[in-house]
Amino acid sequence: MAALRAVRECRRCLMGRVVGLVGWWLVAGFGDAAHAASPAVFTESPAACANVKYGGANLGAGADPSTPPNPNGPTLVGAGVFVTQLRGLDAVRDQYAFRGYVRATWCDPRLAYDPDEVGTSERVYIGRAAERQLERIWFPAGFPVNRAGSLEITERVVRIVPDGTVHNDLNVSVQLQGAFDLRRFPFDRQRLELEIESFRWTVDELVFIEDQTTTGFARDFTMQEWNLGGVSSRVEEAASVRNTRPFSRFVFEIDVERRAGFYLWKVMLPILVIVAISWSVFWMTGERLAGRSRITAAGVLTVVAYQFVIADGLPRIAYLTLLDKGMLISFVLLAVTVVQSMLVTHYYPTAPETAALIDRRSRWAFPLVYACLIAALGLSAG
Numbered sequence: 001m002a003a004l005r006a007v008r009e010c011r012r013c014l015m016g017r018v019v020g021l022v023g024w025w026l027v028a029g030f031g032d033a034a035h036a037a038s039p040a041v042f043t044e045s046p047a048a049c050a051n052v053k054y055g056g057a058n059l060g061a062g063a064d065p066s067t068p069p070n071p072n073g074p075t076l077v078g079a080g081v082f083v084t085q086l087r088g089l090d091a092v093r094d095q096y097a098f099r100g101y102v103r104a105t106w107c108d109p110r111l112a113y114d115p116d117e118v119g120t121s122e123r124v125y126i127g128r129a130a131e132r133q134l135e136r137i138w139f140p141a142g143f144p145v146n147r148a149g150s151l152e153i154t155e156r157v158v159r160i161v162p163d164g165t166v167h168n169d170l171n172v173s174v175q176l177q178g179a180f181d182l183r184r185f186p187f188d189r190q191r192l193e194l195e196i197e198s199f200r201w202t203v204d205e206l207v208f209i210e211d212q213t214t215t216g217f218a219r220d221f222t223m224q225e226w227n228l229g230g231v232s233s234r235v236e237e238a239a240s241v242r243n244t245r246p247f248s249r250f251v252f253e254i255d256v257e258r259r260a261g262f263y264l265w266k267v268m269l270p271i272l273v274i275v276a277i278s279w280s281v282f283w284m285t286g287e288r289l290a291g292r293s294r295i296t297a298a299g300v301l302t303v304v305a306y307q308f309v310i311a312d313g314l315p316r317i318a319y320l321t322l323l324d325k326g327m328l329i330s331f332v333l334l335a336v337t338v339v340q341s342m343l344v345t346h347y348y349p350t351a352p353e354t355a356a357l358i359d360r361r362s363r364w365a366f367p368l369v370y371a372c373l374i375a376a377l378g379l380s381a382g
Helices: 002-028 128-136 261-283 289-311 322-347 352-380
Strands: 075-090 095-107 123-126 142-144 147-160 165-177 189-198 206-210 226-240 243-258
Touching: 075 189, 075 226, 075 243, 095 189, 123 128, 128 147, 142 147, 165 189, 189 226, 206 226, 206 243, 261 289, 261 322, 261 352, 289 322, 322 352
Parallel strands: 075 206
Antiparallel strands: 075 095, 095 165, 123 147, 142 189, 147 165, 189 243, 226 243
16 A cells, blocks of 8 residues: 555656646747757746745735735745847837746745645646636736837746745747947947836835846847847836835846947948048049049948948937948048049149149058048947
């Protein structure tokens, strides 16, 4: 009989683990090995019951399960975010699309149970069953503060372990508001944020804490125009018109760096070549102003055309980007080349030696000045 009970207990334990793993797979959407870089699923969160202890009258028999579990202070909620996809980084609208896995973990001793009596080592609720379970118990009621568009929860899994620890796992797709700083464009680095805050519970009732056990990004994570620098998180207090007391806010940060190759080869290099071609007028000392100006005017028009093309992909910002400064330097140097041509054609009829001297000195002065200005601009890009 003892052996039979041991076999049954082992079977219940294995079934609980299998159901939990299936729930994780559904939430995270990691149906392939590429997403195997996720953190250890069952690593204890700092907000789990194994790490926090609550006590009070509201934890006894007949206690209201919809009230916060900690009657003597704020309930700790571990928050973690795992990124699977970022797309549509739009500097014009200051928005981007986030897709990933979000977990909230908290301790509610009122939900503790005996696995021998229940017949499972873990209660797992998936989809609609998870939503109905959350309606019967206390939960953080978190929402993305910087949401700018649609929010889609493609899957939800709620897991409750015997000591009362609750894991609320979400697979989320949401359009978020960013704050792009384009001063160093196209060598800019951006910090994208996902801000999560409870809609109902203030800092007196709920405080988020960072849960590094479920924070990270997929191993095969790539973006076409950006390199991922890393992820981090922090917790802060935020005032709101919803209440006189502040709310605890969990901020997940994603650092990305723009791949500047497109702008280097398709924009900046052609501009450098165009400006260099305009210097051919320095070898046209005897040419009339119309002939010399024709070459320089073509360069000016090309730079202006490039500026219009680039401006379509950027917001109407009041400051100059790094690329704007490069364009401005090129434009000013082309304009000075026109002035130089006027000066040479003015001197040539009466003082050809002076005109030739101006051209000879311009052949090295203009490239040197241009190279120094572009180098200084490059150094300022870090």
